[in-house]
Amino acid sequence: MKIMGISLLMLGCxxxxxxxxxxxxxxxxxxxxxxxxxxxxxxxxxxxxxxYFLLFLYFAESAYYxxxxxxxxx
Numbered sequence: 001m002k003i004m005g006i007s008l009l010m011l012g013c014x015x016x017x018x019x020x021x022x023x024x025x026x027x028x029x030x031x032x033x034x035x036x037x038x039x040x041x042x043x044x045x046x047x048x049x050x051x052y053f054l055l056f057l058y059f060a061e062s063a064y065y066x067x068x069x070x071x072x073x074x
Contacts (some may be wrong), residue, residue: 004058015036015037018035018036019032019033019036021033022036
């Protein structure tokens with residue numbers, strides 16, 4: 001859970017940095033946001049599959065441990 005939190009924090013910080021650099025260069029906010037998320041739009045099918053598969057594994061593992069912990073308390 002910590003690793004995922006740190007990864008999301010780093011992603012957010014880097015996206016905010018990229019967004020602020022684009023705004024300082026003179027782009028409007030919507031164009032800067034479009035430039036920030038554009039790497040996700042050019043991903044190929046196999047890259048999207050791996051991304052969604054890893055996200056699924058993370059949420060499935062989290063749900064498993066949540067259910068397991070909840071059943072141990074009963």
